Amino acid sequence: MSTVKSPPQHGFPHSELHARHERARIAMTTAKLDALVVTTPQNIRYFSGFETQFWESPTRPWYLIVPRDGDVIAVWPEVGKPALLASTPVGDVRSWSAPTPADDGVSLMAKTLKGLARKSGRIGWELGREMLVRAPRIDVDAMAKASGLEFADGSPTIWGLRMVKSEAEIARIGVACRIASDAFDDVPKLISRSDTTRTAERKLRIRLMEKGADHVPFIATAIGAGGYAQIIAGPGDAAMKEGDVLFFDVGCTYDGYFCDFDRNFAVGKISDAAKRAHAACWQATEAGIAAARPGVRFADVFAAMAKVLTDAGSIGNNVGRMGHGLGLHLTEPPSFMAGAPDVLAPNMVVTIEPAIEYAPGKMLVHEENIVIRDGAPEVLTKRAPREMAVIGG
C-alpha cells in the first residue's frame, strides 16, 4: 500500500506560530480585547502547536491565554506541562496539580488574568457561533467574578484568524485530501457486496490509516435504494442490496488538519433517476467550483449550485447549506447558504457540497475541497467520477 509521497513533517515551525500571535494581537486591538482565552483542542493547537489525544478525558480543564501585550501563557494541569514545554514555543506555563475539584485552576486563572496588561478590561472567550468552552461553566463564572474582568465573545476574532489559511496549513489539508482520494479509489475493490456498512466502513478506516492518515475522526456511512435519507450517522449491520447507493463522507487528518469530502458508490445497477440525480450533483459541484472566486459572496456560490439542482428537479435537502470552511475542524465558518454575508478571500479552504433530494428520502450529496486563489480555485481532492463507481467493480 503506497502512502502519500513526501508529506510535510509533523509540527509547525515556531515562526508560523509567532505569526499567528502577531495577527491575533492586531485583531484583538480591533476587537478591543486585552486577551483571548482558548480552552478547546483546535484553538489551543492553533495558537501553541500543542497536540494530544488526551482531550478525550474531560477531567481537567486547560487554558491558553494569548494576551494583546506579552507572550502566550498556559494555565495548565501539571500532567501536561512536560509535553507542552518539549513540543511548543510556550515558555510561560503556570501549573497546578489536577484534578483538584475544589479549585481546578480557578484561582490561578483569576490571578493570571488580573496580572495582564489592561486597556479595555475585556477578555475574549469562545462564547459564540461554532465554538464552545471546554471547561466547567461554574469555573468560568467563578473566574469572571474573582478577576472582575468582562468575559466577552472572542469567537468572531478567532474565526477571523483561522478562516484564512497559511500555505503550511493548506499543504496539510492537501495531504489529507490526497490520502482520502487514494483510499476512495480503492473502495470498489476493497469492499464487496457481502460487506455490511459496518464491515465496509472498518475496511475504509483501516485503509485511510495505511495510506498515512494520522486519525480518522469522522466517517459518515449511509446506504439506500438509489439514495439515502441522512448523511451524518451510520454505519449499521444491514446487508447491501442491488440498486443501493453506498455513501461515505470522510474527515481524516494529517498533522491536525482535516479533509472533508464524500463519494457515492453503486451496488450493482442503480436506477436511471439516481443516475440523473448524481449527474446533476456533479454539475452543481462544477458550478460551485466555477463560481468560487475571491470577492464573491458565499451566498452567490450557493445560488450557483442551487440553480443547477432546482433545474434538475430537486425537492430540497435537510443539510441546511452547501459547503463550509475546513481546517483544524471538520467544518468551520463561513457557510455556503442563502443570505450568508461572508465574502470569499484568497487562502480560504472550503468544501463545495451540493445535495439533491430527488424523491422523498432519496438524497445524493457530492463534496470537493478547494482553496480560493486569485483566479480559479485549486481543487485539493481528486474530482469525483461523473458516473458512480461500482462496488466489487
Add this chain to the structure above:
Amino acid sequence: MSTVKSPPQHGFPHSELHARHERARIAMTTAKLDALVVTTPQNIRYFSGFETQFWESPTRPWYLIVPRDGDVIAVWPEVGKPALLASTPVGDVRSWSAPTPADDGVSLMAKTLKGLARKSGRIGWELGREMLVRAPRIDVDAMAKASGLEFADGSPTIWGLRMVKSEAEIARIGVACRIASDAFDDVPKLISRSDTTRTAERKLRIRLMEKGADHVPFIATAIGAGGYAQIIAGPGDAAMKEGDVLFFDVGCTYDGYFCDFDRNFAVGKISDAAKRAHAACWQATEAGIAAARPGVRFADVFAAMAKVLTDAGSIGNNVGRMGHGLGLHLTEPPSFMAGAPDVLAPNMVVTIEPAIEYAPGKMLVHEENIVIRDGAPEVLTKRAPREMAVIGG
C-alpha cells in the same frame, strides 16, 4: 487476525434506555430539577442511544431534554432528524434548519423548556465538574433569559447515574479491554526497533481496528531511557534507543464504551533501576486491585497503592491521581486520590493506575481496568506481565 469472539450486537435495547430515564427521574426528584438538558456526545448517547461522529462538526448545537415528567424531547438540527428517529426510541423531535446563525435553536429551546411540567423551575445543565456545555454560551444565556427558568448544575446528578454501570455496559467495556489486551500481546512482534514512535503507534492503531475496535480515540505514546516524563502526548519522529521504555496508553471503544489501560515495553536491555520500578508498579497494581471492594473509599485504595510506591522509593508523579472511573468517557469520576470522599460500589468500572517517578523525569505507569463486584473485583484487562515484554522479542 482474529477478532474478539461474539461481542454483543451494537446498540442497546430500548428497555435499557427507558430504565436510564427512570433512574434519571428519581435522581431529578432528589436534586429538585424539572429536567436535565444534555448537549455532549456521551450524555446524549447515554440517554438516547444516538451515535454519530458528526460531533467533529462544531457548527450545530444539539439538545436532548430528559424531563422529570414526560418523555425525552430532542431539539435537533434537521440534518440529524432521520438518523435519530431511525436508530433511537426518541419520538418527540423538534427540529429547525441549522445552521441559522440568527437563531440556532434558541427560541425553539426556550419555548420547549417553558412547556415542561414545572415544579422547581430548575433545569439541570452540564455546568460542573468533568463536564462542559457543547453549545454556544451566548445561546444558552439567551435561553435562560427567554425561558425565565433557573439553569442549575446537573453534572452531579448525571455522573451519579453514569457512575454505576449496567451489565450491558460492562460487557461493552469488556470487549474493548479484550481487543486492546490482544493487540498489546502482538506489540513485541508487530513493532520493531527500526520504528519511530509515530510508525509504531500507527501499527498499533491499525491492529486495534483489525481486532474489532470501532474507534481508537486515544493513544498516548511515550518513550525514554528507563522511563518517561509524561503520559498524555506523543508520538514523535525520534528513533528508539537501547534501554528505552516504550509506553502506550490505549483508549479504544466498542459500541461507544472505552477501555483505558497502558503497557510498557523494553527496547533491548533496560536498567536494573527501571526493572525495580516496574516491579514496584506491578505490585502497587496488585495492592490497588486487592483493596478495591464495595464500601471502601477511593482515598483508601489510593493509599494502598501509594504505600507500595513510596516504600519502593518513588519521588512522586505528575498525574495527580492513581485511577478513575471509565465508561462512555476515557476518564470519568470518581478519582483515586488522597482526600477523595467517594466510596466504591458494585458495578462501578474503574482503572487502577499507579505511577512511580523513580528518578527526575523517569516515570513508569501501570494500568488495569476492573469492575467492582461483591467480594473481589473482576479484572477486565489481561493483567500486564511482571517483567516488561521486549520490542522485537
